[in-house]
Structure formats: structure tokens, C-alpha cells
Amino acid sequence: MVELGKAYALRYTKGSGSIFGINKVIVAPNFKDCSIFMVYDEGKLGFAQIGNEKLTLINDQISDYDDLIVYKGQPFVINKLGQIFRINSSLELVPFSPPIGFGCRKNLIECCGELYVVDRYLDQQDKKSQEPLHNASFNFFLRHPLLRRGRRIYDADRPKAVDFKVYKLGDEELGGRWVEVKSLGDQAFFVSVDCCFSVLATELEGCKGNCIYFTDSNDIGFASRELLRSDGSVFSLEDRSINWLSSSPVYSQMFWPLPA
Template sequence: MSQWADLPKELLEMISKRLDLRVEVLRFRAVCSSWRCSVSPPSFDQEIPPFFLKLPPPIRAPDPIFAGAILMQTTICRMEFLCNYSNSSCSLSKSSLVKVGESKHGKLQLFHPLSNQETNDSFISLNLLDLKFVQLSKACLLKWPGGISVFGINKVVVFPLSGGCIDNCELGILAIYHEGKLGYWRYGDKEWTLLDDRNFEYDDIIVYKGQFYVVDRWGTVSWIDSSLKVIQYSPPLYGCGGQKNLVESCGDLYVVDRYLDGERRTWKDYEDVMDTNGNPLCFSRLMSKARPMAVDFRVYKLDEEWGTWVDIKSLDDRIFILGIDCSFSVSCRDLSGGKGNCIYFYDSLYGGQGMSGGAIHVFRFEDHSIDNLALIPDFSEIFWPANTGSST
């Protein structure tokens, strides 16, 4: 190790600048004292500034004492457990999925990728030198202080994308709220900007190849340009399912069509419990309405050359993860346990981003079966720790 400790500081600085994740910077600094002195600790408050977002109506805080909502940004990683470095013939012994929160003061926050349940206590005993983090995707979630999810927000992403510090004047978010409305809010705005006043049936947003894409309940994919104009990208899918998700896999964009056992809430349900000024009249009635559960899935990929949808019959070795705040794919060959050709998803009973009352399920393509993850423990090994995530 002594020969590595004597590397020039200039070389160490060049290496550190090529580390994509801040947790990797922490691992770098943990190698030895000379490496730690050569590189400053990462600043954990650069990407999302530590301030409250005073969201305008129709988004309302559950308690007037709240100064605003907190925008939490996380990174979904494949966490690889490494063997002894001195054994060059040793390969990776285990690899699991985890969500890494970027907090202040160098403290890492780890969450279950699907349920967002925090798992920090199990992380304390781990040695960063024994771990490698591979970034798979990024996610954003709005929460009130105390961890209460922002009711009515279905999906949120930071707009525009920024590679550096975001100050108060630059921060903006795209959101699907009230089960279908597509809106934009910039820090300090007194109201939301509705991006499409003709379509209130949007289901999902994704950042794909540096662009923002949305899908509605008919399976029409559109992209959002820098001027916030919504431009149709694909023909309608006209899938018969009740909920659509966008997933990137191996460089291609997929639409996952979820079939439900009942009718979903719509934007009209929210308007029925609000007065003309956007004040809630009877939210308890809306929140008590259970969500329908998934009973089947279909997956489609757009043939861009012919402008037609291709019905995918198998995901092969791929696993699709439909999270509360982010959807992504991964190969089962890169993970410990689990099997390919399946979809992991979170069925929430009552709504919102990560509200309690739900469970993780697994859909298997070979027989179109759906099981609660708690009943098939072998499939939970792809997450770390494997025994978390049944609820938020």
C-alpha cells in the first residue's frame, strides 16, 4: 500500500475528479491519510440546496406550521461488495440495489429502491473500502418535514438538468400532480404553470438521453423541450391497461402498461374536493379511497424507424423496477439472487409518493403471475438489506 500512498497530489486530484458519485469520493478518502489530505471532502449540499419549497395551491401542507416541502434527491446504485484486494483472483462476492441519499456533513442516507424505507442503521458497520457503487439512475421526491409525503404529487423531476450548483433562482421542477396534470413550478412562483391544458391524463416522466419525456394513459409519449413545450414523440399505444410507466433499458425506451382491478382516481376526483380557490374541502374522502391493484402487465418498445409499437414477450435477463419516484432496469446477471424477465413494483393502497399502506410485488413474464415479495424471499436478495421494503 505504501507505493500507492506516495502518488503525487496532482495525480490524486485528477483521479478524484473522475469519480461520478460522492460516495466514491468518500471511499477514495478512506484509503489512507495521504489520499484523504489530497482531496477535499465532497460538499453534500450542492445539487439540491437546503431550503424549503413553498409550493403554491393546489398542493397544500397537512399542517400550517410547515415552512415548505423538501426536495430530496437520491441516486439508485448497484452496490458491489468486494473481496480482499490482495487476492487478485477473487471476483465480486455480492451485488445489491440500494438508493443513496446525499445529505450534509458527510452522512450517507441509504433507502430501499422501491419503498424508500431508510436503512442507515444497517450501513454503519460496513467498510467503504469493501464497496463499489455503480450509478443506475437518479430520483427526486417531495416530502414535508418529518418525512410525510406530499399528497397529490405523483412524480417530480428537476428541470432543467444541471451539472453543478442549483441556486434559488434556477431551481425548477416538472411534476405530474392530481393523477394526471403536467405542471412546472420555478422557485418563487406564485402558481403552477400548466404545460398542457387539453390533456390531464399524464402518468409518468423520465429523463432519457438528457431529454424529458412523458407518457399519458393512452400510451402517447411526448418530450418537453427547453421552452417547456410538449411535443408528441410517438403514436398512441392504445393499451388497455390503466397505468403507464416509462423505463429505459439497454439504451431503448419502453412503456410498461399496468392492468388494474378497478378504476383509478383522476384529476376530477381532486377537483371535486376543492373549492374555487383550490382549498381542500374533504381530502379525507379522497384519501380513504383505496387504489386499484395490479393484475397484469404488458411491455412495449417503439420501433422508431416504422413508428409502430412492438409488443415485448420477454425481458430476457432484464429486471424492470417500477419505483415510487423512479423506474429503471438492471440485468439479473449483475445482482445477487433474483431472476430476470420480471417486474418489481410497489402497490400503494392509498396514494401519494411513498405513503404507507402497500407492499412490493413481483410480476413474472413466463406465467404472468404476481406475488408479494414477502412470500418469495429469494427474489428479495437483489435489494440491500433484503429484509426491508415491505412498507414505508
Template sequence: MGERVEWSDLPKELLPIIGKSLETRVDVLRFRSVCSSWRFSTPLFPANSPRFPFKVPHPSSSSSRSSYLCQRTLYRLQPLNASTAISSSSSSNQGWLIKVEESNSGELRLLEPLSNRQIRSSPLDPKTLKLNLLNCRIVELTKACVLSFFYTVGPRSEAGRNHVSTRKFITGVNKAVMFPNSAWTSADECAIFVLFLDGKLGFAKYGNEELTPVNDWSPEFDDIIVYKGQFYVVDRLGIVSWIDCSSLKLVQFSPPLCGLGGQKHLVESGGALYVLDRYLDGERRIQLDNNFSVRVHNCPKTVGFQVYRLDEEWGQWIREKSLGDKAFALSDDCSFSVSTRELFGFEGNRIYFLDSAEIYVFNLEDRSFKELVRPGDDFAIFWALTNLA
């Protein structure tokens, strides 16, 4: 058996190679925290990396406002000590789902993972909240982006500056996605797609002044995600296409979906591509003006879901009648899949979704609905995090 070598004694020329193989910011932070030589070998923010929020073209070319792309990250926070579990019947492998967003001042906002409401009120003071990362494991699950603009309000000071800076989300925007989006992404490589509520799709590279219409602004798209390093969209017939970013041409990837639901959602789970077909009790009617503000917006209620998995080998849709111990979540900024064996608060074979700003749960087995009422959510999250310290 060879001689055992301490991690801190690895050859220095290997450290940058190891560091640049890490994809997420959390992994880079972990790597840099080993010792001083590891920390100095790998920068926290590489040169020319995008720093959120960053300026992007406003959806309306006639608008005088600047819009910004803000990033949110979903993490699974898992205790390493089984005694920190919420109940004795809970698995020590389970953790909590948290969502974090970085503000324009560099501060971090803690958001409710599904509704994206900022967690403000709590019996505990967030300023005193501390985490001991030696007692927990943080795993990055996915990233999401939102488009907003910042403005200042309040009385002006002698220096001519407003006292309070706040922001507002750009109405009419359904989703924003960016790729690549790793710890080593260069800003010059970033491509951004903006999907509007009326189904139109716009594209921009980092630094562009205007959005370029995709497919001549044809209003037909329901959702867009990054799947296997490529942008994929689904239209309202359930046809999935991937986008060639150099030409903005759409290449059909799937046959039409046989489902007749009123809204389609794309979800990746276990390396496979799914479409959640949402059935509504009425027709969606959305019209945007020249500033991409919602003029007419009819919001019918959700009455059911069907789940389809794309069999890429045979090029056909397979209807899934059970998700097993998996659950799908449809937030207003991203869709994702979770394993209920790894997270508290989620049940298998369920779809968690927003409807009229409220969270509902759809049981795929018996087709039932339940509104998710979680009183004291703020305190529960802060209690859980604080007990990891």
C-alpha cells in the same frame, strides 16, 4: 515505451478539466480522495449548485406551507472481494441495490429500494455502520425526487422552538423530476416538473414562486421521465411526447400505443424507451381538491402487464415478450431497469412493482404474480454492508 507517470504527478492544469468531466457525486468523491492536490483541484459542491432538499413552489398557490424537493439516489454496491458474496454460487460481479436520501439536516437515510420505507430497526446500530470503500465499488444507477414539507412537533422550549422536526409527503403528487441533475448542475439551470395523481402536470424553474400549468392542466398524463437529456411524458392513450421547456409545448414523439391497459409507465433500458402498460381490475378514479389533497381515490388491483419498446427509427411500438436477464422496477418515485447478472435478489424477465404498498413480482413468461415477502430485510442489508468493511 514512454516513462510511467504516477497519477498524483499529472499536470495540475489537467486536474480541474478531469474533475469537471465527472457526472456523479460518487465519482467526484472518488476523484478527490486520490491525494491532496486532486482534492484541492475540484470542489465537492460547486458554487450555486442546488443543495437538497431545496424549496420549490407548493402545488397549491393558496397554501401557506413551503414545499421542498428531496433527492434519493439508487446505487449498486459491489464487493471487490469474491469472498464477500452471499453464497458460493453467486457471481462475484453481483452487488446490492441500495437507496439513499439526504435529510434537511444533512444526514443520510437508508431506504428500501422499492417501497422507500426507511430502514430503522436492525440488530446492528446504523450509527456504527461503516463502509470501507477500498473493498467495494459504488455505481450510481439513477436519481429520484419527492416533494414534501417539513414541520415541527412537540412541546416548545424556552427559546420558543419545537423539539422535533419531521416531514410529510404532499398527497396528490404522483412524481417529481428535475433536470439537469449532475454533480456540476447550477441551480439557475434546474427545471422541475410535478405530475399529480389526476394526471395534471406543473412546471417551475429554480426560484419560481408558483407552478406553471402544462397543457392547461389537462388531466391526461400517466408518467414523466428524463430521457436523453429531455423531459418525456406519456398520456393515457400511450402517446409519448417531449416537452419544450422554453415554451412548455408538447411535441409528439410516438404513435398511440395499441395496448388497452389502465396505466402507463415509462422506463429507459439500454438506451431505449419502454412503456409498461399496466392492466387493472377496475377504473382509477382520482379527484384532487384545491390544495391537491386526495378527495376520492380508487385503487384497483394490478392484473397484468404488457411491455412495449419504441422503435425510434421506424416510429412504431414493438411488443416485447421477454426481457432476458433484465428486470424492470416500478417504485413510487421512479422506474428503472436492472441487470440481474449484476444484482442480488432480482430475477430476469420480471417486473417488480408496488400495489397497495406491498411489493409484487410479475413473471412476463408465464404471466404469474408473486408477493415479495422478504423477512429480515433490514438485517440482510446491514449484514451485507457491514461485511464489506
């Protein structure tokens, strides 16, 4: 068994379901009392410590964050324009890179010690919930009316990926600059809501290099499971094609048997 990545989610105290409305959770490095950061309500950035009943909303004027990552022992967040910020111990956002612009949804991935952005282009604009989670608290998440609806109904009309571009951040000490990556070589990227990671394809049976494995789901409760099942998809940077994971038995070998 080889550990490829580690993901976190907030779950109910009773039952196994993930709390709806939370898009990404990371454990804050170098913060005390089991602190976490999260992107929730499709773009807000929150912070909480164990024992807190309410989230601390970071930069309450902005609600356009896409992803979080721990990079070189520090928490980083990226917004929808592709600008990365480092979150310091005072919960301030320190600019770390210039914006990229372009695509609809961005994910952060560390590969071989360098920071990459996967920029996803969708067939339609991302749709936000019609019932935003204002003044969020953990108790609020538990009783929010969206939880009583079928999540599949909410997720059924989700936008579909039609293209991807990959960028690498260089010259970090000088404020960073983005370089488009045309090929990943033998590396493969796995992109899900709760966790993004890279692998050396030759070390993972059934995996093909220069590809992005992804799911269109934007809900933690389904994303990882879909990436491991027939709903997962594969994007090839070589010919820019998108295929279902289930369409190739070779790709599916790496996910079987399914993990407990």
C-alpha cells in the same frame, strides 16, 4: 454500493412527509434555476422553478398524463393512451411516438439505451380524487384537506394490477413504432411511482430476470417503501403470474437490510 436509480419528491419544509397529490417529479434537464416537472392530481402536467409560488400548468386542456422521464438528456411525458411527448424549452409538447392504447396505467423505463413502456392492467378503473387540486400552488398543497385525512384510507381502495405488457419504441427517427416485448431476458424492471429503472438480474443478488417488480400504490409517500417491504409484488413475463415479494425469501434478499 451500486446506484440503480434516482428519484425525487416534494416534501414539507418541516417534517419528512411527501406532499400528497403529486404523482411524479423529475428535475428538468437543460433548464435553468432548478426547474422541475411533475405529474399531479392524477394526470395534470406542471412546471415550476425555484422561487415560484405557483405551478405552470402545461396544456391545461389535458389531464391524462401518467409518467415522466429524462431520456437522452430531455424530458418526456406519456399520457394514458400511451403517446409520448417531448417537452421543449418553450414548454410545448412535441409528439414523439404514436399511441399504444390498451392498459390502464403506463410507466416509462430506459433499458440499455432504449425506451420502454410498461402497460399496467388493473382490476378496476383508476379512481380520481373527489377533490381535484385546481389552481395549484405549493402553499395550496400544504393546506389541502386531503392532507388531514389518513392517506391509508384514501389508498386502501386502490386498483390492483392483474396483468402487464411491455412495449419498446423503435424507429425513433421516423416517428417511432411500438413493438410488444415478450421477454426481458436477463433484465428486470422495477416500477414505482417515483422511479422506474432496469437492472441486469445477474448483477443483483436475489433478483430474477424477465420479471417486473412493482407496487400498487399510486402515492409517492408509500410506493418506494412498499416496494422494499412485503407489499411489493413480482410479475413474471414467462408465466404471467403475480406473487407477493414476501412469498419468496430469495427475492427479498436484495432489499435487506433496508436502506436508511
